Amino acid sequence: MDDLKVVVIGGGSSYTPELIEGFINRYDELKITELHLVDIESGKDKLKTIYNLSKRMIEKANVGIKLFQTLDRQEALKDADFVLTQIRVGGLDARVLDERIPLSHGIIGQETNGAGGMFKALRTIPVVLDIVEDIKKYAKKDAWLINFTNPAGMVTEAVNRYGDFDRAVGLCNVPVNMKNQFAEIFKVEPDTIELDIVGVNHHFFVTDIFLEGKSSIDELLDMYVSGELQNTPTMKNIESLQWSKSLIKSLEAIPNPYLNYYFMTKEQLQSERDQYEENNVRAEEVKKIEKELFEEYADPDLDVKPKALEERGGAYYSDAACSLVDSIVNNRRDIQYVNTLNKGTVTDFPYESVIEGAAIITNDGPKPLNYGKIPYKLNGTLQTIKTFERMVCEAAVTGDKDLAIAALTLNPLVDSDTVANSVFKEMFEAHKDYLPQFDQE
Amino acid sequence: MDDLKVVVIGGGSSYTPELIEGFINRYDELKITELHLVDIESGKDKLKTIYNLSKRMIEKANVGIKLFQTLDRQEALKDADFVLTQIRVGGLDARVLDERIPLSHGIIGQETNGAGGMFKALRTIPVVLDIVEDIKKYAKKDAWLINFTNPAGMVTEAVNRYGDFDRAVGLCNVPVNMKNQFAEIFKVEPDTIELDIVGVNHHFFVTDIFLEGKSSIDELLDMYVSGELQNTPTMKNIESLQWSKSLIKSLEAIPNPYLNYYFMTKEQLQSERDQYEENNVRAEEVKKIEKELFEEYADPDLDVKPKALEERGGAYYSDAACSLVDSIVNNRRDIQYVNTLNKGTVTDFPYESVIEGAAIITNDGPKPLNYGKIPYKLNGTLQTIKTFERMVCEAAVTGDKDLAIAALTLNPLVDSDTVANSVFKEMFEAHKDYLPQFDQE
Amino acid sequence: MDDLKVVVIGGGSSYTPELIEGFINRYDELKITELHLVDIESGKDKLKTIYNLSKRMIEKANVGIKLFQTLDRQEALKDADFVLTQIRVGGLDARVLDERIPLSHGIIGQETNGAGGMFKALRTIPVVLDIVEDIKKYAKKDAWLINFTNPAGMVTEAVNRYGDFDRAVGLCNVPVNMKNQFAEIFKVEPDTIELDIVGVNHHFFVTDIFLEGKSSIDELLDMYVSGELQNTPTMKNIESLQWSKSLIKSLEAIPNPYLNYYFMTKEQLQSERDQYEENNVRAEEVKKIEKELFEEYADPDLDVKPKALEERGGAYYSDAACSLVDSIVNNRRDIQYVNTLNKGTVTDFPYESVIEGAAIITNDGPKPLNYGKIPYKLNGTLQTIKTFERMVCEAAVTGDKDLAIAALTLNPLVDSDTVANSVFKEMFEAHKDYLPQFDQE
């Protein structure tokens, strides 16, 4: 490859500096020639701030990446090799509603699970499908879409099922975070660890962990069951609750931290209700953090990624994206954890669905390592979320309100069909400007 | 067949008169020669009452069935052709605990779903497996076990997986009840209707209905969605709540009434909590009904099945059992709805698991009609319950407390791993005398 | 149903009198009001002979079936309820070539297996797909297509995969013939027997046999292995060869007679080569038989089906078709053996493929009894033929010569890729007038 053009859609995101740092660090082996930051009109100011900071970072690092900012997505996509999507349709204000409305009805509000995640998907999927159409029209024939917009699993599922495009990879930072935390537990370097994971984005289990290739899940489970290890991995943005030893011992697997929402629903709901009362749900907190970050970014003396960014829930997302681009370009065949087509990798999931799992990354994209059958105890909860994802994707594309309501009713975080109907109605009213695919009545 | 010996284990059940009536009505084509009512020491009095009533019924009907009562199960099983099990380990007092303890922890208590159903399974499965051992030792080589003890699905699953016995059929009255209610809706005779159902005992959906063989699901859904039909079928013992039109329209299926527990959890829980406060949970109500029934049964002038029996939630169970025996003996090849081995009938369920579905009944037992894939929207909830069933069956056989707790945590009616642990602990203490397979500490 | 219109395409076939007899015999319960015999220009004379004989038969039987003959297919199809197809594209002369050309290259020539069957499929499938288009345009919305044109399996597969039509059933007389022969062996009435069969048209195994519902396969296998039974069922048109006891004992199944071609290839080939030398291959013999039959049919005094017809290989085909129509119209729910969509009935076959198997016949069409996994020993040969069928269907629709050649190479009756190429070339030249979908070069 002589030139390498990367386009970042949602370039004005507060996470972009991590991306810039990632590309700078890998420049020796991944010579990006052009990097285009694209955003929409309402994000123009943030885009400018990010562009300026990125420019200072690139200059300081003295690497040959040509940087651009634009609001013209189609122009930017011309001959692109990689398109990275990190968008937030409706912005943080929409996220506040995603969290607060469900809580006002007594159910969990959260941007990737339940009612909140569903509405984020309904807003995002049509926009990403539009981007895919542009990629097919303007980008290089073999361009890749790397999506790390949440809910990353559903977005990737929708692109695969409805976008007539098979070069999309979804990324999430949870597997990498868990890997890093396991490395601390075992006191080894993260890159000596590999995981077997089974499930979908934000809803998977670690069923084995390999230290220098050696299966060590039994040792890990024993540490937890014996009490030597107090907590399984957590995320910055999720309250840490301790699973019972009975659960871990029986499942023979480590749930990812987001499963708190499903297996500690009562406590999680109580905690979110408290935040709700204090007008401090996660989205409201993030708004404050973002404000501070952008103030920091605007400092003309800043020419590196600020430390504060690492403290956020989304840390490592962008670095994971850089790694993925690098491994595709350089055919590295290393193992990464991505959202990609199942094709029988997990035999119990639909063949045409997207899973989150271990894959070697090649120039031809991710090649999942075979997984086999879902351990039977994990099957119910995993299928439930896959069903939910598929219903939401279909509703997002068809604009079928009944289907969206039914998806909510079947979601384990929603405790009644009646509640599902009321929540849907109120949220639809709140978000309808971003839901043009639905009948606006 | 020259002689036909039928053994009823739990012969002292208040439902037995329906069974007697069923055999009397079918006597022309199903000539039972010996009918043995078996019970345990603590049920001796009830057994005697039932035996006497049954004797009067048989004499009045003037059929040649020889009737016996006994506490010696093994003796009764000698050369049996059919063994019917309708037992209640721990009696109604245990059922009261199954319902009240979970409610005291804020979750649904119910004898076939959630914590209550799990403990009923833990108490019942080892007893039924003992009966199976006796059948293998004493009954005829090709004897059939017809189980209608709840939870009928899990009991049949356990016998198939752990009992090394493939001639067990599980029965439930819900499909028959739904069929009868559909017949009323369409104003036709029940025997002109057939259903496509998919799922497991107490957790299935009707995905098609055939009137004289003609697919009429669209007509039925339209009636519901248009408002012409106010309610889908209900059960005597389950509060009737109306599903939203969005749910029915999207699922393109009619949920069985027990799905109220899962899709109307909030309202169902509230209603049960009210009964709890009034000391009138279902088990407490049933105790009163049973007392009245037995008083009626004791009347030496009574020589037919009392009408009151038809008002109970378990009505038609016994008649369904008589139909099943008849169709096996006479190789009728008619369609009945039974719990039987999946073997690929529903391709998404485990091959070796038990399903509830439509089968033709032959002398070689039930032959399920092929179903195919689970409609994707129904897959999550169905797999969740199948996972729960399998975990409970394994725990019942192995006495693994951790596994039982994990099963509860994964059950959608239990809102937290912490709650699952507390509820298990208290229920285990309450029922431990009936749970010898578990460590008694 | 007030009126019932049946259209027979290929009405001039010598088998039609059996069909007429079948409808006459069932008239009490299956009141066909109009019966249209359709044929093409070149079959006008035969059609007239058949029409006249049929008219005499109907008059003699004094039933109210109105009979019509026509060359206008579309007119005949108007408002039809059932369309029966029994056509022979290219006539018996084409069949002679189907048999003789392969034999001249040293491989088996036969109208349903190998090169001969493939070319019959290539000629027939486009014509049947045309008929399907006409049915969709002119017939009643819920009309059924009953196809008994060979190769019946491939034709039904093609209609299901490429015809956008799901109301086609394929019929063959082999299962019925086997059932009749088993009845003789066990000295019982055929209608007290049911079979488990697994496979596709002309390539299936009987894996169980039920006498009054009782599994009797072990008894049947023992009779064969012990030597008490000398031969398994045969067909009129296939030389009877004795399978080795080792084969039957190990397969635990009875192969249908056509499997002679695959497991007795050497002997079968030798025998066909002899017929080839004597200018007396099956097609040549059939030509003589047909000539005689039509002479007999022309006799104005004949007003019943001639006995001679029962001696032919295709006997019982038409009667099976009458049974099928009857069971659909009257929602009989009896078991018949038909070619229908798999949909997971046999879990190892493709979900969207057609199988030959046991189904209950309802007003909504055939509902296969679940079969489950293919016994592993039978899997290879069955998958090989299913692969062949799918390749041939695709080639018939797309006109892809390379694919047709590859299908031949993979067929076990063809002993070399080189031979496959030569045979294809010569046969294509011979049949090209009937293969307009292929490039004519």
Add this chain to the structure above:
Amino acid sequence: MDDLKVVVIGGGSSYTPELIEGFINRYDELKITELHLVDIESGKDKLKTIYNLSKRMIEKANVGIKLFQTLDRQEALKDADFVLTQIRVGGLDARVLDERIPLSHGIIGQETNGAGGMFKALRTIPVVLDIVEDIKKYAKKDAWLINFTNPAGMVTEAVNRYGDFDRAVGLCNVPVNMKNQFAEIFKVEPDTIELDIVGVNHHFFVTDIFLEGKSSIDELLDMYVSGELQNTPTMKNIESLQWSKSLIKSLEAIPNPYLNYYFMTKEQLQSERDQYEENNVRAEEVKKIEKELFEEYADPDLDVKPKALEERGGAYYSDAACSLVDSIVNNRRDIQYVNTLNKGTVTDFPYESVIEGAAIITNDGPKPLNYGKIPYKLNGTLQTIKTFERMVCEAAVTGDKDLAIAALTLNPLVDSDTVANSVFKEMFEAHKDYLPQFDQE
């Protein structure tokens, strides 16, 4: 790992020098401390010759491998880390019979396909299962068995299904040979190429080829179809025949050279018959080559692997084994082509069967890359051979002659059930001393 003990069973094989060379070349990264060559009494002389040559090679290379020779297998296995099996039960004389007897009945004789391969499996499987028992008793708990005894697929299948041992990997040189030949075609280094292969040992297809990760199968197929490329890869020991362009174009895959036996049966048989007449079947030729090789080996001045060894059909087998040992020990995670448990890798093959496919090699053994569904055109032939393999494995373990005969009848290289019976009988007589598991009558 401090010490690394490797045991070679069949150490007296003429291929051992390649193995020694492989270990010498990798010594820097793979420090084998002890290498034990084990053989049986009748191979004592050859073992001695090999031992002496190996000793000279190791001394010349000046590496720290301690070399041993012994006839005491159990002693040698004590605390072994790796056990390599390269045995030939019955020696080359048995192979001569494997080839000549079938040819005398008019069918292909060959040591891995058809009757010859079956008898090799029947002789070998029980011996390898004995070795497995010894490994479980004497070797380290996490010892690996690397089998490259033919038929490698069946031997590995048998160890997995019947040996209660899941640390066996089967190896073959065909995929490596094909990779090397593709490298020549594309004029690139072999290690820049990866393949997608689907099937079983000696019966697989290459369905994609990646040059530096880039899918290039279309380019390869075009080269063949356009005539630019005359031949697909071949093997030293298999006559090279040219597939038709139609076949390659339609299959969209490159058959491995052994598929000549199946798709060029006629020509292959003719060529073998010629060799038969000249008393020069492959086994007879190999006997001569071996004699010459051992004369060369005995030369006390020889201290490197002789060039002549590379000209043999089995070249690269041993080097592949060294690579595999190296990648396991060093957790290399590189892609190799091995025989390993399917576990859903290829969704259409049995879950518990062994496949030959691409896997990354880790310290926990091979982890196959997911493959997905078998392309439908390849399914029939692949399932046929898998069925054959499973029947042969079962017959080898149970000593069921009928099953072995049925396996032969179903094998596409055998043209009749009658021939299968005769060939089996004669071969059984010839080999009976090595078939103690069968009734000797």
